[in-house]
Amino acid sequence: xxxxxxxxxxxxxxxxxxxxxxxxxxxxxxxxxxxxxxxxxxxxxxxxxxxxxxxxxxxxxxxxxxxxxxxxxxxxxxxxxxxxxxxxxxxxxxxxxxxxxxxxxxxxxxxxxxxxxxxxxxxxxxxxxxxxxxxxxxxxxxxxxxxxxxxxxxxxxxxxxxxxxxxxxxxxxxxxxxxxxxxxxxxxxxxxxxxxxxxxxxxxxxxxxxxxxxxxxxxxxxxxxxxxxxxxxxxxxxxxxxxxxxxxxxxxxxxxxxxxxxxxxxxxxxxxxxxxxxxxxxxxxxxxxxxxxxxxxxx
Amino acid sequence: xxxxxxxxxxxxxxxxxxxxxxxxxxxxxxxxxxxxxxxxxxxxxxxxxxxxxxxxxxxxxxxxxxxxxxxxxxxxxxxxxxxxxxxxxxxxxxxxxxxxxxxxxxxxxxxxxxxxxxxxxxxxxxxxxxxxxxxxxxxxxxxxxxxxxxxxxxxxxxxxxxxxxxxxxxxxxxxxxxxxxxxxxxxxxxxxxxxxxxxxxxxxxxxxxxxxxxxxxxxxxxxxxxxxxxxxxxxxxxxxxxxxxxxxxxxxxxxxxxxxxxxxxxxxxxxxxxxxxxxxxxxxxxxxxxxxxxxxxxx
Numbered sequence: 001x002x003x004x005x006x007x008x009x010x011x012x013x014x015x016x017x018x019x020x021x022x023x024x025x026x027x028x029x030x031x032x033x034x035x036x037x038x039x040x041x042x043x044x045x046x047x048x049x050x051x052x053x054x055x056x057x058x059x060x061x062x063x064x065x066x067x068x069x070x071x072x073x074x075x076x077x078x079x080x081x082x083x084x085x086x087x088x089x090x091x092x093x094x095x096x097x098x099x100x101x102x103x104x105x106x107x108x109x110x111x112x113x114x115x116x117x118x119x120x121x122x123x124x125x126x127x128x129x130x131x132x133x134x135x136x137x138x139x140x141x142x143x144x145x146x147x148x149x150x151x152x153x154x155x156x157x158x159x160x161x162x163x164x165x166x167x168x169x170x171x172x173x174x175x176x177x178x179x180x181x182x183x184x185x186x187x188x189x190x191x192x193x194x195x196x197x198x199x200x201x202x203x204x205x206x207x208x209x210x211x212x213x214x215x216x217x218x219x220x221x222x223x224x225x226x227x228x229x230x231x232x233x234x235x236x237x238x239x240x241x242x243x244x245x246x247x248x249x250x251x252x253x254x255x256x257x258x259x260x261x262x263x264x265x266x267x268x269x270x271x272x273x274x275x276x277x278x279x280x281x282x283x284x285x286x287x288x289x290x291x292x293x294x295x296x297x298x299x
Numbered sequence: 300x301x302x303x304x305x306x307x308x309x310x311x312x313x314x315x316x317x318x319x320x321x322x323x324x325x326x327x328x329x330x331x332x333x334x335x336x337x338x339x340x341x342x343x344x345x346x347x348x349x350x351x352x353x354x355x356x357x358x359x360x361x362x363x364x365x366x367x368x369x370x371x372x373x374x375x376x377x378x379x380x381x382x383x384x385x386x387x388x389x390x391x392x393x394x395x396x397x398x399x400x401x402x403x404x405x406x407x408x409x410x411x412x413x414x415x416x417x418x419x420x421x422x423x424x425x426x427x428x429x430x431x432x433x434x435x436x437x438x439x440x441x442x443x444x445x446x447x448x449x450x451x452x453x454x455x456x457x458x459x460x461x462x463x464x465x466x467x468x469x470x471x472x473x474x475x476x477x478x479x480x481x482x483x484x485x486x487x488x489x490x491x492x493x494x495x496x497x498x499x500x501x502x503x504x505x506x507x508x509x510x511x512x513x514x515x516x517x518x519x520x521x522x523x524x525x526x527x528x529x530x531x532x533x534x535x536x537x538x539x540x541x542x543x544x545x546x547x548x549x550x551x552x553x554x555x556x557x558x559x560x561x562x563x564x565x566x567x568x569x570x571x572x573x574x575x576x577x578x579x580x581x582x583x584x585x586x587x588x589x590x591x592x593x594x595x596x597x598x
Contacts, residue, residue, distance in 0.1 A: 027453050032479060036453060036461035087418060092410035111391035115414065116461045119386060119421065120453035126425045127448035130441050138437040142429050145444055149426035154326050154335060154419030162335035162415045180331060 005285040007293035011054055014067060018053045019045075021075035025128045039109040039117035040124075044082045046100045051222070051290070052189060053078045056197035058286035059211045062277070065201020072132035073144055073200050076125040077193045080152050083121035084161070084189075086114055093165060122152070129196075136200055144196045151192030160185025169249035178251050182223040183216065190219030194287075207280075214276040214287060221269035222294050224262050227252035229297075231259065270295035304584040306592035310353055313366060317352045318344075320374035324427045338408040338416040339423075343381045345399050350521070350593065351488060352377045355496035357585035358510045361576070364500020371431035372443055372499050375424040376492045379451050382420035383460070383488075385413055392464060421451070428495075435499055443495045450491030459484025468548035477550050481522040482515065489518030493586075506579075513575040513586060520568035521593050523561050526551035528596075530558065569594035 022044055029038035053074035060070035089096040089104040090111060096104050106114035129145050136144075150156055163181045167173045194215035198208050231254045253262040270291050277287040321343055328337035352373035359369035388395040388403040389410060395403050405413035428444050435443075449455055462480045466472045493514035497507050530553045552561040569590050576586040 032462055032476070033453065033458040035465065036458060040453060083418075087414055090414065092414060112464045113461060115386055115389065115391060116457050116464070119382075119417075120457040120461075122418065122421050123448045123452035123455075123457065127445055127452060130444040130448065138441055142437055142440055142444075145429040145441075146426055149422050149429065153422035153426060154332065154339060156422075158415050158419040158422065159332040159335060162412060162419075163331055165411045165415075166334065177331070 004292070005289040007054075007286075007289040010058075010286050010289060011049065014054065014057050015050065017057075017068060017071045018050050018074055018078065021071045021128075022078060025072075025075055025079070025124060027124075035109070036113060036116055036120060039105060039113045040120055042108060043086050043099075043105050043117065044079065044121065046102055048100055050074075050078060051294070052081050052193040054290055055190065055215060055218070055287070056193040056200075058290055059194040059197030059203075059215075060201035062211070062280040062284045062287050063198050063201040063203040063207050064283060065197075069136065070197045070200040072128055073196045074193070076129040076132070076148060077189065077196065079121045079125035079128065080148065080157075081189060083118040083125070084152075084157055086118040086121070088161060090114060093161075125152075132200070140199050144199055147192050147195055147199075151188040156184055156188035156192075160188065164250075167251055170251070171249075173251040173256075175256055178253065178256060179220070181251075182220055186223040186226075187216045187219035190222065191215035210276055210279055214273050214291075217269045217273040217276070218291055218294055221266050221273065221291075224253045224266050224269070225294065225297060227254055228259065228262055228266070266295055303591070304588040306353075306585075306588040309357075309585050309588060310348065313353060313356050314349065316356075316367060316370045317349050317373055317377065320370045320427075321377060324371075324374055324378070324423060326423075334408070335412060335415055335419060338404060338412045339419055341407060342385050342398075342404050342416065343378065343420065345401055347399055349373075349377060350589065351380050351492040353589055354489065354514060354517070354586070355492040355499075357589055358493040358496030358502075358514075359500035361510070361579040361583045361586050362497050362500040362502040362506050363582055364496075368435065369496045369499040371427055372495045373492070375428035375431070375447060376488065376495065378420045378424035378427065379447065379456075380488060382417040382424070383451075383456055385417040385420070387460060389413060392460075424451075431499070439498050443498055446491050446494055446498075450487040455483055455487035455491075459487065463549075466550055469550070470548075472550040472555075474555055477552065477555060478519070480550075481519055485522040485525075486515045486518035489521065490514035509575055509578055513572050513590075516568045516572040516575070517590055517593055520565050520572065520590075523552045523565050523568070524593065524596060526553055527558065527561055527565070565594055 026041050026044060027037040029041055056074035056077055057067035057070050061067050085099060086105045088094050089099055090106055097107055098104065105117055109117065125148065126145060129148055130141060132141055152158065160181050164185055191212045194211040195208050198211040203211065273291045274288050277284040277291060325340050325343060326336045328340055355373035355376055356366035356369050360366050384398060385404045387393050388398055389405055396406055397403065404416055424447065425444060428447055429440060431440055451457065459480050463484055490511045493510040494507050497510040502510065572590045573587050576583040576590060
């Protein structure tokens with residue numbers, strides 16, 4: 001049996017592609033609107049693993065496409081993710097001061113600019129998605145816009161975040177509710193990233209559905225690991241304050257299920273995701289590598 | 300010479316079409332996400348003249364299309380407009396308590412839900428635009444998505460609002476800067492609404508460009524009238540607090556140019572817009588009627 005693919009070199013190989021697409025999509029931080037555009041660049045180019053973008057590229061590869069053709073759609077997904085972080089960090093939401101080891105957007109630029117930087121990134125994402133070229137047919141690009149909008153919107157990510165904010169400080173949030181929140185808050189964009197990457201690579205409907213399921217499982221695993229790291233991790237490793245969930249009364253998997261059962265669920269979700277990725281044979285290896293990376297990550 | 304078309308009956312005729320499209324597009328205010336969805340519905344269905352939607356329908360008619368085919372795109376534009384109002388009213392932005400005679404979104408639902416309701420409306424707008432059917436070709440729908448994103452984004456409406464917030468309390472803002480702000484803050488979406496309506500009606504490139512110019516001129520006129528009404532109007536008529544611009548050090552046309560010169564500019568912009576609309580002959584009459592309505596409005 002061949003050695004399984006390692007995610008880190010794969011990330012290193014494609015990170016410059018995503019960075020270039022993001023840099024090219026973002027407006028220059030000069031001229032009368034320079035401050036707004038600088039704020040947008042500040043958060044987008046702060047780095048991070050760019051997991052969602054990488055899933056988008058890997059999904060493209062899984063169906064036999066060239067990952068480079070999914071660079072623009074992947075950048076669009078990254079813009080949506082970054083907008084959501086900026087808004088989630090606002091004082092009226094999670095009120096976070098640190099993100100990826102740096103002061104959050106509103107800490108640097110003020111609340112008004114942070115709201116607008118997020119708003120600007122969200123619109124820009126749809127511009128980038130609609131313009132994604134590389135020979136992707138118009139009907140596919142429209143489908144990608146629709147998927148992105150649905151994943152990001154009031155039934156997707158925004159819905160999950162609203163319910164998450166609502167449930168802070170409430171003691172009797174049950175597991176189905178928590179799962180409902182995270183399927184939307186994290187799972188929706190993970191699933192969307194995989195489906196969009198697949199469509200950019202020419203996926204048929206069956207493949208697109210499979211990729212969506214893979215992303216949903218993996219998104220949930222990612223969120224549980226996030227909860228676990230907050231419970232057990234260190235601020236330096238996380239690049240954000242650890243141990244913040246419990247004092248603010250945030251519902252988490254470890255709080256409901258305990259550490260051991262939460263870890264077991266992560267392994268199980270990773271296993272199911274990996275099984276789905278196996279349906280794509282060898283081209284599905286990068287998807288499997290990212291799944292392993294997420295299950296095993298410690299920061 | 301025939302009697303010129305009156306805007307009000309035209310508005311009354313098409314208002315139900317827009318309301319139905321909006322109601323159909325908005326998620327139901329029930330279930331676990333009911334509160335978020337209720338907040339979205341609260342602001343979208345609060346009414347108003349729906350000028351931008353009406354321009355979209357009128358532009359469709361101007362190029363020989365059936366206004367009903369532009370109902371979905373018009374609803375998408377209205378969703379973008381409403382999101383911008385919700386975010387502009389936030390305490391960290393303009394901090395307004397009243398909008399269309401009702402408490403603003405964050406006054407009713409709190410700041411966090413208001414941010415998310417705005418976010419949700421923006422994503423939903425792109426979903427609605429991408430799904431706009433009625434036989435509009437995919438390439439046209441993609442173009443409509445791109446225009447909406449560009450008008451709403453960091454070089455358009457969001458850019459204008461950022462600069463507007465930045466320039467509060469600064470005394471020496473000059474006319475070119477003020478015009479730069481409003482071309483983006485108001486003009487961009489007006490222009491986009493007209494171009495999108497035209498494309499929904501099958502406009503060629505020349506027609507689309509003309510419609511964009513018409514919308515830009517009219518958007519600027521609309522904004523100057525807004526400034527004038529704040530200076531001279533009454534809160535009851537406006538449905539929002541009047542006389543708020545001056546004490547908060549907001550730059551306005553009357554403040555830079557005086558009342559008379561501001562009024563003269565409105566008339567001039569209205570005249571130019573009307574001239575552009577004349578290029579569409581009789582089908583352009585609704586556009587001209589809306590231009591007159593905007594120039595002459597008192598609330």
